Amino acid sequence: MRVLLSTIGSRGDVQPLVALALELRALGQDVRLCVPPDFRAWIEGLGMPVTPLGPELRSTGRADPSAPRPTPEQVRRMMESTVAAQFDTLTAAARDRDLMVGATALQIAAPSVAERMGIPYVFASYCPCLLPSRHHAPPVLTMLGDTPAAPAPDVGALWELDGLRWNDMWGAGLNARRVPLGLAPVDDVRAHVLTARPWLAADPTLGPWPDPADGAVFQTGAWILPDERPLSSELEAFLDAGEPPVYFGFGSMRAPAGLSRAMIESARALGRRAIVLRGWAELSLTDDGPDCLAIGEVNQQALFPRVAAVVHHGGAGTTTAAARAGAPQVVMPQYYDQPYWALRVGELGIGTAHAPGAPTTESLRVALERALHPDVAVRARTVAASVRADGARIAAERLVAAGGA
Numbered sequence: 001m002r003v004l005l006s007t008i009g010s011r012g013d014v015q016p017l018v019a020l021a022l023e024l025r026a027l028g029q030d031v032r033l034c035v036p037p038d039f040r041a042w043i044e045g046l047g048m049p050v051t052p053l054g055p056e057l058r059s060t061g062r063a064d065p066s067a068p069r070p071t072p073e074q075v076r077r078m079m080e081s082t083v084a085a086q087f088d089t090l091t092a093a094a095r096d097r098d099l100m101v102g103a104t105a106l107q108i109a110a111p112s113v114a115e116r117m118g119i120p121y122v123f124a125s126y127c128p129c130l131l132p133s134r135h136h137a138p139p140v141l142t143m144l145g146d147t148p149a150a151p152a153p154d155v156g157a158l159w160e161l162d163g164l165r166w167n168d169m170w171g172a173g174l175n176a177r178r179v180p181l182g183l184a185p186v187d188d189v190r191a192h193v194l195t196a197r198p199w200l201a202a203d204p205t206l207g208p209w210p211d212p213a214d215g216a217v218f219q220t221g222a223w224i225l226p227d228e229r230p231l232s233s234e235l236e237a238f239l240d241a242g243e244p245p246v247y248f249g250f251g252s253m254r255a256p257a258g259l260s261r262a263m264i265e266s267a268r269a270l271g272r273r274a275i276v277l278r279g280w281a282e283l284s285l286t287d288d289g290p291d292c293l294a295i296g297e298v299n300q301q302a303l304f305p306r307v308a309a310v311v312h313h314g315g316a317g318t319t320t321a322a323a324r325a326g327a328p329q330v331v332m333p334q335y336y337d338q339p340y341w342a343l344r345v346g347e348l349g350i351g352t353a354h355a356p357g358a359p360t361t362e363s364l365r366v367a368l369e370r371a372l373h374p375d376v377a378v379r380a381r382t383v384a385a386s387v388r389a390d391g392a393r394i395a396a397e398r399l400v401a402a403g404g405a
Contacts, residue, residue: 221391249277
């Protein structure tokens with residue numbers, strides 16, 4: 001079977017798809033990936049072909065969060081251009097494929113391309129909150145430092161509004177490309193993109209589907225890519241030089257001014273050393289004190305079991321990695337699925353969420369102190385034992401057995 005796997009986003013969006021690709025290849029399948037060009041060299045180094053999709057994304061982590069937001073007309077043009085580029089790229093990449101899998105909700109053109117090609121299409125979400133349910137609200141769009149509005153008491157009304165936003169953002173651009181292909185116009189973009197039976201690539205303990213009996217969602221478990229990379233000698237030496245430090249990392253997220261200082265000073269206020277992941281925001285240390293270390297891309301699976309706590313943005317991948325390691329967490333959510341994961345970390349008792357608003361040394365110290373309580377560490381280790389690592393294999397076997405049905 002010839003499979004096309006496609007996603008748009010940062011490493012947290014791409015890496016699970018690579019895990020699925022490797023499982024499919026181990027089962028003898030022919031796999032191609034459509035991902036942002038940032039990840040082409042890495043994936044081709046694993047021996048799998050890549051078709052670049054969209055522009056490079058790394059620069060978004062360094063964007064000024066205080067810059068003026070685009071006008072509605074600028075957003076409209078950007079959305080239409082994005083959809084058009086997806087149609088062109090995915091059509092070429094899918095020409096010889098038997099099945100397509102799209103991960104993350106920005107795959108606006110993917111189901112239409114699969115429909116036009118006459119091949120099965122599977123949509124997979126990494127978080128339950130993207131999929132409509134009466135048990136949770138839809139994803140939110142805020143930035144770190146914003147104070148999100150209080151959720152409306154009527155979850156159904158929120159999902160109705162969410163559906164209207166999908167249509168407003170993507171409807172015109174999607175139908176402008178579907179109709180010339182002889183495809184019927186879509187009047188419910190969200191339902192079209194998410195499909196009638198989406199897959200949920202999230203761990204059942206961390207992000208359970210709340211209506212498992214309805215059969216509308218197939219939960220595979222998280223797609224985790226095994227990481228055998230050793231830690232650098234510098235990092236090993238730092239870890240060995242004292243008590244377990246606190247890890248601070250925000251991946252591809254933007255960072256408000258002063259975040260590095262607030263992180264380091266909050267750790268010092270509790271007598272802790274700090275490891276700071278530079279990330280796409282290029283965070284740096286505030287001084288050359290021996291109690292802090294800045295690092296680049298790192299094997300979280302090797303590092304997280306050796307830290308006192310993980311302070312992060314709340315992406316699905318980092319939340320799952322910290323939970324598997326049994327490390328207490330402090331989640332500082334910005335947008336999309338991150339508030340959901342912050343809520344789940346608190347509900348499970350394996351950490352805490354940072355208070356809404358811009359982080360300060362004191363606000364981070366308070367959150368970190370709660371996460372470092374011995375009871376939280378015990379609970380985190382208990383939950384770690386229930387987090388599964390076979391989601392990508394389950395998904396791959398399902399795709400091969402059912403041809404994506």
